[in-house]
Amino acid sequence: MFCDEALDSVEAIAAGDLAPDGRVASHLATCPNCALALEGARRLEASLRRRAAPTAPAEFTSRTLARIRRARWRSDQFLDVGFNVAILLVVVSVVAGVWMLLNRTGIVSVSGDAVNVFGSGFVALARRVAPALPLYAGAAALLVSALAIWWWAERDAAL
Amino acid sequence: MEDVHERELVERCRSGDEHAFQELVDRHKDLVFALIARTVQDRSRAEDLAQDVFLRIHRGLPYFRGEARLSTWIYRIVANVCLQEHGHTPATVSFDDERTRAKAMPSAPDRQFGDLELRDRLEKAIARLPANYRLLIAAHYLNGVQYEGLADALQLPLGTVKTQLYRAKRQLRRLLETDLK
Numbered sequence: 001m002f003c004d005e006a007l008d009s010v011e012a013i014a015a016g017d018l019a020p021d022g023r024v025a026s027h028l029a030t031c032p033n034c035a036l037a038l039e040g041a042r043r044l045e046a047s048l049r050r051r052a053a054p055t056a057p058a059e060f061t062s063r064t065l066a067r068i069r070r071a072r073w074r075s076d077q078f079l080d081v082g083f084n085v086a087i088l089l090v091v092v093s094v095v096a097g098v099w100m101l102l103n104r105t106g107i108v109s110v111s112g113d114a115v116n117v118f119g120s121g122f123v124a125l126a127r128r129v130a131p132a133l134p135l136y137a138g139a140a141a142l143l144v145s146a147l148a149i150w151w152w153a154e155r156d157a158a159l
Numbered sequence: 160m161e162d163v164h165e166r167e168l169v170e171r172c173r174s175g176d177e178h179a180f181q182e183l184v185d186r187h188k189d190l191v192f193a194l195i196a197r198t199v200q201d202r203s204r205a206e207d208l209a210q211d212v213f214l215r216i217h218r219g220l221p222y223f224r225g226e227a228r229l230s231t232w233i234y235r236i237v238a239n240v241c242l243q244e245h246g247h248t249p250a251t252v253s254f255d256d257e258r259t260r261a262k263a264m265p266s267a268p269d270r271q272f273g274d275l276e277l278r279d280r281l282e283k284a285i286a287r288l289p290a291n292y293r294l295l296i297a298a299h300y301l302n303g304v305q306y307e308g309l310a311d312a313l314q315l316p317l318g319t320v321k322t323q324l325y326r327a328k329r330q331l332r333r334l335l336e337t338d339l340k
Contacts (some may be wrong), residue, residue, distance in 0.1 A: 011325035011332075037332075044332050047281050048300045056192035057206060061184045064210045065177070068217050 003027075006034045014041035165229050172220050184213055187233055190301060194234075197297035198241045200286055208244060212236050227311060234312030238294060245290035284334040292327035299324055 006027045012018035171179030191212050196205035215236050310317045
């Protein structure tokens with residue numbers, strides 16, 4: 001039995017995982033170096049077992065939950081922005097696609113004339129309606145107020 | 160009974176119950192924090208990393224299939240966070256370190272270890288161990304983390320975990336002896 005062989009099992013013996021068999025036990029009893037190694041390993045084992053476990057700070061749970069909420073909010077924001085950008089891109093693509101289609105088929109020039117016709121019609125209509133605009137605005141305000149009061153009364157009844 | 164409660168807790172967390180997640184954090188925070196604090200030393204950094212662990216748990220719960228115990232899954236996340244902190248890639252972590260194969264020859268100063276002195280030197284020596292060894296020692300010497308739990312968490316064979324722990328302790332003993340010379 002050489003020291004190398006005994007030293008290989010010193011940690012396992014100190015941890016209680018291995019009972020030294022006859023050969024190892026007799027070597028450890030006669031070799032001062034290996035006996036010292038076993039003694040050191042046992043002291044180390046005992047010290048490691050006695051090490052106090054650090055405990056989490058008192059506010060750990062609340063801080064962790066706050067951080068999770070922040071992370072979730074950021075993730076939601078990111079999703080919102082991503083969704084809005086995607087929608088914008090889709091709209092721009094559709095508009096560009098329709099415009100290119102109209103341009104290639106020559107409908108744009110026809111539709112330009114149509115827009116002019118409709119445009120002049122709208123201008124004439126606006127001129128006729130303009131004097132009565134305050135009246136329409138007042139009526140609309142009354143209608144909105146009535147709807148708001150109705151909604152408020154309904155909500156209170158539901159509560 | 161404990162397993163049933165654990166499953167219920169996971170289900171409640173999955174359904175978005177914040178109180179359930181708070182209970183989960185309360186149940187595991189000390190173990191997670193202790194493991195990390197013993198590995199990274201700096202207490203405020205340890206808290207940051209422990210919060211990272213719970214953030215990952217929160218994100219990962221919908222994908223947790225319950226094949227392993229919740230605590231095992233949490234140890235795995237802790238191990239990944241600790242090893243990433245030290246620049247390791249978990250998937251390629253090698254627990255074989257040739258340097259640690261060197262034999263720790265006993266020496267006369269070994270006798271001089273007083274328990275108190277050893278404890279002081281122990282922390283410094285542990286800080287000099289490779290991150291994977293620090294993690295193994297930290298996890299093994301915390302209550303309730305046995306060889307089997309470690310093997311599951313690190314996805315290593317039981318024998319490998321034991322061998323690596325012996326090597327870690329041998330290296331630690333060698334560091335302590337060298338320190339005394």
